[in-house]
Amino acid sequence: LTTPAQKKISYSKRGMALEDDINETNQYYLVNGMAVIHKKPTPIQIVEVDYKKRSTAVIKEAYFRQASTTDYNGICEGKYIDFEAKETQSTTSFPLMNFHEHQISHMQNIVQHKGIAFVILRFAKTDEVFLLECEVLFNFWERMNNGGRKSITKKEIHDFGHKINIGYHPRLDYLKILKEIYSF
Amino acid sequence: LTTPAQKKISYSKRGMALEDDINETNQYYLVNGMAVIHKKPTPIQIVEVDYKKRSTAVIKEAYFRQASTTDYNGICEGKYIDFEAKETQSTTSFPLMNFHEHQISHMQNIVQHKGIAFVILRFAKTDEVFLLECEVLFNFWERMNNGGRKSITKKEIHDFGHKINIGYHPRLDYLKILKEIYSF
Ligand SMILES: [Mg+2]
Ligand SMILES: [Mg+2]
Numbered sequence: 090l091t092t093p094a095q096k097k098i099s100y101s102k103r104g105m106a107l108e109d110d111i112n113e114t115n116q117y118y119l120v121n122g123m124a125v126i127h128k129k130p131t132p133i134q135i136v137e138v139d140y141k142k143r144s145t146a147v148i149k150e151a152y153f154r155q156a157s158t159t160d161y162n163g164i165c166e167g168k169y170i171d172f173e174a175k176e177t178q179s180t181t182s183f184p185l186m187n188f189h190e191h192q193i194s195h196m197q198n199i200v201q202h203k204g205i206a207f208v209i210l211r212f213a214k215t216d217e218v219f220l221l222e223c224e225v226l227f228n229f230w231e232r233m234n235n236g237g238r239k240s241i242t243k244k245e246i247h248d249f250g251h252k253i254n255i256g257y258h259p260r261l262d263y264l265k266i267l268k269e270i271y272s273f
Numbered sequence: 274l275t276t277p278a279q280k281k282i283s284y285s286k287r288g289m290a291l292e293d294d295i296n297e298t299n300q301y302y303l304v305n306g307m308a309v310i311h312k313k314p315t316p317i318q319i320v321e322v323d324y325k326k327r328s329t330a331v332i333k334e335a336y337f338r339q340a341s342t343t344d345y346n347g348i349c350e351g352k353y354i355d356f357e358a359k360e361t362q363s364t365t366s367f368p369l370m371n372f373h374e375h376q377i378s379h380m381q382n383i384v385q386h387k388g389i390a391f392v393i394l395r396f397a398k399t400d401e402v403f404l405l406e407c408e409v410l411f412n413f414w415e416r417m418n419n420g421g422r423k424s425i426t427k428k429e430i431h432d433f434g435h436k437i438n439i440g441y442h443p444r445l446d447y448l449k450i451l452k453e454i455y456s457f
Binding site for chain 2: 119122124125129130131132133135146148149150151152153156157158162163164165166168169171195198199201203204
């Protein structure tokens with residue numbers, strides 16, 4: 090049963106569920122010495138700061154900036170790890186407009202430097218989460234740039250991605266999948 | 274010759290010189306395919322956002338939060354790179370209060386996962402910049418925790434650190450030093 094209050098909370102937190110699950114998972118990895126992976130702070134352009142209150146500086150005017158990289162990065166057993174997490178309300182496909190050109194080129198740079206780059210995709214309505222290697226994403230990105238469809242179908246994500254089962258603790262054990270893919 | 278206007282600019286940007294030099298250096302590395310290292314955004318606690326103007330959300334109230342990790346991280350030739358940059362106005366020693374306990378333990382975690390962690394220290398008054406491996410920092414941190422001095426003397430930094438010569442482009446070629454230390 091869901092009370093109206095709970096409903097309101099879930100509504101206001103819509104789009105944050107994936108991030109919360111990943112943060113919990115990263116915390117689990119950190120505490121257990123399995124990996125050191127953190128979310129990067131949201132980039133902000135600060136315009137005005139009030140230093141009047143001596144104890145605390147208050148930011149009075151600021152704007153959200155577009156991130157130049159991905160959401161998360163870190164290290165696991167000597168491997169550099171880098172990924173972006175995205176959710177969609179669509180049930181049939183994942184729109185590529187969720188990604189930015191500079192995020193794609195950032196992931197390309199990471200691969201060139203022998204790092205591990207990928208995306209974690211969540212279908213919010215069905216709460217299904219997939220890990221997609223960046224090389225697979227690059228192919229669909231190229232297809233779009235060549236005039237093809239502007240999304241990845243759910244079937245394609247099933248076929249070329251890896252389903253992440255939702256657990257209790259950690260909630261999204263993506264490291265397990267990475268270790269299988271990259272055998273480390 | 275320095276005009277009053279220039280003086281004012283340098284004054285207002287005091288403390289930013291090191292960050293600027295490192296950002297320029299990272300940009301040089303990125304463009305030349307040498308490394309992918311970025312500064313993490315400053316962590317902000319957002320309290321109030323004005324969505325009234327449909328085009329742009331305006332942050333009306335926010336606060337600076339303490340960073341839980343370090344300033345910079347990234348990858349170079351498969352190696353995970355992680356560092357903190359700090360400046361001091363002191364001419365004789367580098368105060369350890371510039372670092373936080375959680376930054377030290379973050380660097381310890383990185384080392385455990387076979388990453389490369391270090392600090393870049395700048396003596397602002399003489400514009401001298403040094404790279405100090407985190408293992409060296411840990412020793413001085415321990416000395417402080419055992420009741421010893423709360424700073425690293427300049428002589429110790431000279432003896433145990435690596436001077437980074439200030440160049441034109443890139444301005445602070447710390448990668449060159451890392452490659453010597455870790456032979457990669
Ligand atoms: Mg995201
Ligand atoms: Mg710093």
